[in-house]
Amino acid sequence: MAKITIDGKQLEVDNKLTIIQVALEHGIAIPHFCWHPRLSVAGNCRICLVEVEKFPKLVIACATQVTDGMVVKTNSPKVVNAREAVMEFLLINHPLDCPICDEAGECKLQDYAYKFSEGVSRFDFEKVRKPKRVELGPNVMLDVERCIMCSRCVRFCDEIAKKPQLVFIQRADHVELTTFPGENLDHPYSMNTIDLCPVGALTSRDFRFKARVWEMSSTDTVCPGCARGCNMKMWVRNNEVLRLTPRYNPEVNDYWMCDYGRLNTFKYVNAENRIKAPLIRKEGVLANQTDSGLVEVGWDEAIAKVASELKSFDEDEIAGLCSAFATNEDNYLFVKLMNMLGVKNIAFLQHLIEGDEDDILIRADKTPNNRGVREVGLTSSINGSGWEIILRRIDEGTIKALYVIDDDPGADPRVAETLARLDFFVVHASNENDTTKLADVVLSSSTYAEKHGTFTNFQGRVQRIRPAVTTAEQDRALDGFAMSRLDKFGAHNDRWMQGPKCDARPTWRILTCVANALGAKWKHNTVEDVFNEIAATTESFKGMSYMKLGLRGMLLKTKVEVVAAPIHA
Amino acid sequence: MEKLILPDIPHLRHIDVYEMRGGYQALKKALGMKPDDVIEEVKKSNLRGRGGACFPTGLKWSFMPKQTTKPKYLCANGDESEPGTFKDRAIFEFNPHLFIEGAIIAAYAMGVKTIYTYVRGEYAKWITLLQKAVDDAYAKNYLGENILGSSFSIELYSHKGAGAYICGEESALMNSLEGDRGYPRVKPPFPAQNGLWGCPTTINNIETLANVPIIINKGWEWYSQIGAPKHPGTLLYGISGHVNKPGIYELPTGVLLTDLIYKYAGGVLGNKKIKAVIPGGSSTMWLRGDEIDGVKMDAESLKAAGTAIGTGGVIVMDEDTDILKILTRITHFYHHESCGQCTPCREGCGWMEKILNRFLEGEGTMEDVDLLLDVANNIEGNTICALGDAAAWPVQSFIKKFRDEFERRAKKTPSMKKPVKPPHLVTLEV
Ligand SMILES: Cc1cc2nc3c(=O)[nH]c(=O)nc-3n(C[C@H](O)[C@H](O)[C@H](O)COP(=O)(O)O)c2cc1C
Ligand code: SF4
Ligand code: SF4
Numbered sequence: 001m002a003k004i005t006i007d008g009k010q011l012e013v014d015n016k017l018t019i020i021q022v023a024l025e026h027g028i029a030i031p032h033f034c035w036h037p038r039l040s041v042a043g044n045c046r047i048c049l050v051e052v053e054k055f056p057k058l059v060i061a062c063a064t065q066v067t068d069g070m071v072v073k074t075n076s077p078k079v080v081n082a083r084e085a086v087m088e089f090l091l092i093n094h095p096l097d098c099p100i101c102d103e104a105g106e107c108k109l110q111d112y113a114y115k116f117s118e119g120v121s122r123f124d125f126e127k128v129r130k131p132k133r134v135e136l137g138p139n140v141m142l143d144v145e146r147c148i149m150c151s152r153c154v155r156f157c158d159e160i161a162k163k164p165q166l167v168f169i170q171r172a173d174h175v176e177l178t179t180f181p182g183e184n185l186d187h188p189y190s191m192n193t194i195d196l197c198p199v200g201a202l203t204s205r206d207f208r209f210k211a212r213v214w215e216m217s218s219t220d221t222v223c224p225g226c227a228r229g230c231n232m233k234m235w236v237r238n239n240e241v242l243r244l245t246p247r248y249n250p251e252v253n254d255y256w257m258c259d260y261g262r263l264n265t266f267k268y269v270n271a272e273n274r275i276k277a278p279l280i281r282k283e284g285v286l287a288n289q290t291d292s293g294l295v296e297v298g299w300d301e302a303i304a305k306v307a308s309e310l311k312s313f314d315e316d317e318i319a320g321l322c323s324a325f326a327t328n329e330d331n332y333l334f335v336k337l338m339n340m341l342g343v344k345n346i347a348f349l350q351h352l353i354e355g356d357e358d359d360i361l362i363r364a365d366k367t368p369n370n371r372g373v374r375e376v377g378l379t380s381s382i383n384g385s386g387w388e389i390i391l392r393r394i395d396e397g398t399i400k401a402l403y404v405i406d407d408d409p410g411a412d413p414r415v416a417e418t419l420a421r422l423d424f425f426v427v428h429a430s431n432e433n434d435t436t437k438l439a440d441v442v443l444s445s446s447t448y449a450e451k452h453g454t455f456t457n458f459q460g461r462v463q464r465i466r467p468a469v470t471t472a473e474q475d476r477a478l479d480g481f482a483m484s485r486l487d488k489f490g491a492h493n494d495r496w497m498q499g500p501k502c503d504a505r506p507t508w509r510i511l512t513c514v515a516n517a518l519g520a521k522w523k524h525n526t527v528e529d530v531f532n533e534i535a536a537t538t539e540s541f542k543g544m545s546y547m548k549l550g551l552r553g554m555l556l557k558t559k560v561e562v563v564a565a566p567i568h569a
Numbered sequence: 570m571e572k573l574i575l576p577d578i579p580h581l582r583h584i585d586v587y588e589m590r591g592g593y594q595a596l597k598k599a600l601g602m603k604p605d606d607v608i609e610e611v612k613k614s615n616l617r618g619r620g621g622a623c624f625p626t627g628l629k630w631s632f633m634p635k636q637t638t639k640p641k642y643l644c645a646n647g648d649e650s651e652p653g654t655f656k657d658r659a660i661f662e663f664n665p666h667l668f669i670e671g672a673i674i675a676a677y678a679m680g681v682k683t684i685y686t687y688v689r690g691e692y693a694k695w696i697t698l699l700q701k702a703v704d705d706a707y708a709k710n711y712l713g714e715n716i717l718g719s720s721f722s723i724e725l726y727s728h729k730g731a732g733a734y735i736c737g738e739e740s741a742l743m744n745s746l747e748g749d750r751g752y753p754r755v756k757p758p759f760p761a762q763n764g765l766w767g768c769p770t771t772i773n774n775i776e777t778l779a780n781v782p783i784i785i786n787k788g789w790e791w792y793s794q795i796g797a798p799k800h801p802g803t804l805l806y807g808i809s810g811h812v813n814k815p816g817i818y819e820l821p822t823g824v825l826l827t828d829l830i831y832k833y834a835g836g837v838l839g840n841k842k843i844k845a846v847i848p849g850g851s852s853t854m855w856l857r858g859d860e861i862d863g864v865k866m867d868a869e870s871l872k873a874a875g876t877a878i879g880t881g882g883v884i885v886m887d888e889d890t891d892i893l894k895i896l897t898r899i900t901h902f903y904h905h906e907s908c909g910q911c912t913p914c915r916e917g918c919g920w921m922e923k924i925l926n927r928f929l930e931g932e933g934t935m936e937d938v939d940l941l942l943d944v945a946n947n948i949e950g951n952t953i954c955a956l957g958d959a960a961a962w963p964v965q966s967f968i969k970k971f972r973d974e975f976e977r978r979a980k981k982t983p984s985m986k987k988p989v990k991p992p993h994l995v996t997l998e999v
Contacts, residue, residue: 041755042755043755043911043953044910044911044912044953045911045912046911046912046913046951046952047912049951057950057951058950058951060755063755063757082947082951085913085947085951086912086913086951088947089912089913089915089916089917089920089947090912090916092916092920093916093919122940122943123920125920125923128919148912149909149910149912149915151910167750168750168909170909171733171735171905171906171907171908171909172904172905172906172907172908172909172914172915172918172919173904173907173909173915173916173918173919174909175909175910175915
């Protein structure tokens with residue numbers, strides 16, 4: 001331990017830490033570009049220069065370990081002057097193209113320029129010109145002129161992704177970031193460099209020029225791309241998801257997420273093939289090239305139809321398929337409904353891609369809630385292999401009705417053939433797929449982007465998702481959405497307020513409606529009620545609440561099969 | 570005074586001649602001493618580094634950890650890229666075995682098993698000369714396994730630089746050796762803790778190591794009597810610029826700067842007056858011609874004169890020299906050689922060059938001089954390595970001592986800031 005003083009504050013701190021670490025822990029902000037808590041210290045930006053008593057020169061807070069008796073000043077005239085000088089240096093060759101730069105609004109350089117800079121430049125020469133619009137890889141675009149050579153992206157590739165693909169070439173103010181000869185920035189985590197980049201040098205080729213950051217709302221949620229469940233932010237404007245960015249959770253994903261999750265887990269939310277309302281099959285019309293054979297109906301009609309059809313079968317003639325894509329709450333109520341009907345034939349599908357995994361984040365299990373499905377309903381007695389039995393019984397004609405939530409078993413042509421034999425087939429689906437083509441009733445369900453709920457990741461960590469996109473029945477202002485400036489201040493006739501809305505409901509609510517149509521008296525007004533019921537009835541969820549799950553989630557109270565250390569350990 | 574490093578002995582670079590003149594005797598003597606006693610001997614001799622920073626050599630060696638499971642390294646720094654500096658080249662050419670012997674003794678003293686010699690890439694001819702000497706030393710088992718029948722084994726590899734001044738900075742040198750970009754490292758950790766491949770490492774200049782056999786042979790007491798007491802020994806002064814006999818002169822430390830110029834280097838070309846002198850390589854602060862009387866060439870004296878001994882490379886400029894052009898050229902050098910890693914040096918060096926170029930074009934104003942000084946001040950002390958300082962010092966000292974040069978050339982009509990042409994590179998005919 002060391003006793004030190006920072007800006008007059010006396011602190012007792014671990015003497016293995018650096019000044020910047022200690023300061024941040026104690027709420028003293030020292031500006032920094034190149035320093036990042038998970039990357040090696042580069043010490044190149046020099047914006048964190050501070051004064052330490054008895055030291056002849058200013059020192060960089062990121063590389064200076066604290067020692068007993070150290071007296072640090074982070075705002076002395078000398079420090080303020082050096083900081084201003086660094087800002088002035090950084091800006092002399094910078095293009096200052098904030099008005100057309102994606103980073104504006106979340107740019108460290110811009111923020112610090114307002115905070116620590118004089119606002120005038122004494123540089124009146126032509127700036128050094130460097131390449132623009134360099135395609136570093138499939139997902140990342142580079143503007144070399146905006147780069148401040150902090151080397152965060154280089155260090156990330158070397159140290160975290162373990163793919164040394166980036167390098168600097170040339171010297172002095174001609175230094176340029178580039179890829180090694182013959183290399184592309186194409187590793188599975190390449191887009192984290194965009195988040196790390198303190199300026200607009202690295203931008204997302206997917207998101208570029210789609211929106212100014214302040215026009216979007218950002219919602220704390222969880223990626224459904226694999227069983228890791230990386231914590232992330234979902235960015236929305238005009239009810240359209242525009243990008244995903246990782247959100248810090250040291251227990252799950254640290255500061256990172258993979259490119260696959262970032263790019264592929266939101267596009268279907270606003271896709272053309274969304275199911276925009278409940279659908280019922282026209283008598284005897286199967287899907288063909290021009291006609292899905294399904295007609296839009298109101299919720300009441302669709303639910304009444306499902307209830308009356310289900311009533312017409314014996315319990316042994318019905319089977320149910322849970323979903324590892326759906327939340328704990330959805331699956332819990334689904335199993336509850338099946339139990340109510342006496343249905344024993346329940347299964348869920350695993351979606352494993354063997355080999356598509358690594359020891360950073362990516363898991364072979366491509367569903368967010370495998371663990372949860374087994375925990376809230378399908379315990380040891382029934383598992384994925386039950387599905388084969390169900391299919392056999394459908395083929396034999398003993399199972400005649402099937403209820404599927406939020407999965408696409410029909411994607412397998414062999415299975416589709418079997419499913420075509422069913423007398424009654426109801427599915428919850430958010431998008432048209434091979435399964436909806438076969439269904440008699442399609443109940444338009446919300447995507448994970450439109451509902452509250454929880455997923456349980458492979459570690460057994462229960463984590464909340466939150467709605468970022470509204471559906472016909474939800475109102476941003478009323479339903480606890482994260483708001484953008486446009487949400488708050490836009491008028492209803494504003495173009496910002498526009499955007500498509502589906503008449504979709506979360507699966508848990510649809511299930512409640514179906515159960516009640518079947519005579520149950522379920523009183524789940526909100527999904528939180530469902531979760532509280534899980535917590536009250538399921539041992540491993542004991543003591544959990546949405547409040548307690550907060551932003552980082554909680555571990556199940558069972559022996560976790562896969563004990564995973566925090567990824568930075 | 571007898572020349573110790575470059576004695577006038579024909580063919581001394583040949584190993585047979587070197588041996589005949591007592592070569593490798595110091596190594597034999599050292600191998601009979603305890604390694605710590607060798608370090609102690611060098612410490613007491615007061616030998617200080619000849620690479621520019623004048624750091625006490627024995628003290629530096631003593632920083633190497635004794636108990637370590639890691640391999641230890643010695644890097645011999647022959648990158649020699651500082652303008653005005655060409656002394657290590659002379660050692661490679663005329664007395665390479667003295668350096669090799671010194672390096673082996675240093676390695677023995679510190680428990681090092683591998684020496685890397687990093688030589689400036691442009692020294693193609695001298696790299697060949699050095700390699701020949703190294704090969705001969707291997708052939709005679711001064712290098713290699715169990716040298717001279719002892720239990721001590723030592724390897725020496727010679728590495729050719731690729732033309733970057735920054736790779737002479739000790740930590741950039743190590744990165745370069747490792748195959749990385751020549752970026753200086755943030756210190757601490759210092760090389761003795763965390764050097765080459767993360768192992769304990771010492772970096773010494775070629776000339777520094779060449780002094781070691783002399784100290785071992787003659788003893789610290791004898792050596793510490795030579796020249797200035799706090800900075801003893803002889804130096805290889807390299808004199809260039811407007812003198813009649815430019816070249817390398819081996820003389821004791823503390824010699825008068827004026828003696829160097831007039832007595833040894835044959836005086837100023839055409840008997841002109843001296844306008845300015847750079848005393849220790851392009852990084853050191855300038856002296857006015859009327860300031861050099863009585864100035865002695867050793868670390869303490871030059872510090873007192875507001876400058877530094879640096880590499881001992883003296884650059885003399887006569888009264889007709891366009892010194893602003895020289896300053897611009899020097900600044901261009903640092904701009905060109907800045908590794909581009911840290912903000913003040915990367916951005917500031919180019920800015921200084923642009924301002925100076927504006928003066929050469931007759932477009933500068935006195936406001937620009939204040940700005941130039943401010944830019945230099947904002948670089949100095951705020952960078953990762955000393956290249957930033959090296960770029961700032963000449964500018965700062967020039968403005969202090971030759972402000973009149975700017976005044977004379979400043980645009981008469983005060984600044985109506987107007988669009989300025991992109992700066993061009995200055996080419997010198999000297
Ligand atoms: C930009 C820069 C360039 C340098 N170039 C050299 C060089 O070419 N040769 C050298 O011996 N030292 C050079 N040095 C000094 C080395 O960093 C180091 O101090 C020296 O090699 C140590 O040797 P010494 O203790 O024997 O002097 C340079 C330093 C800087 C900052
Ligand atoms: S591209 Fe961005 S992260 Fe990479 S070095 Fe430049 S400024 Fe830093
Ligand atoms: S001072 Fe200059 S040369 Fe040294 S690390 Fe910084 S940018 Fe590179």
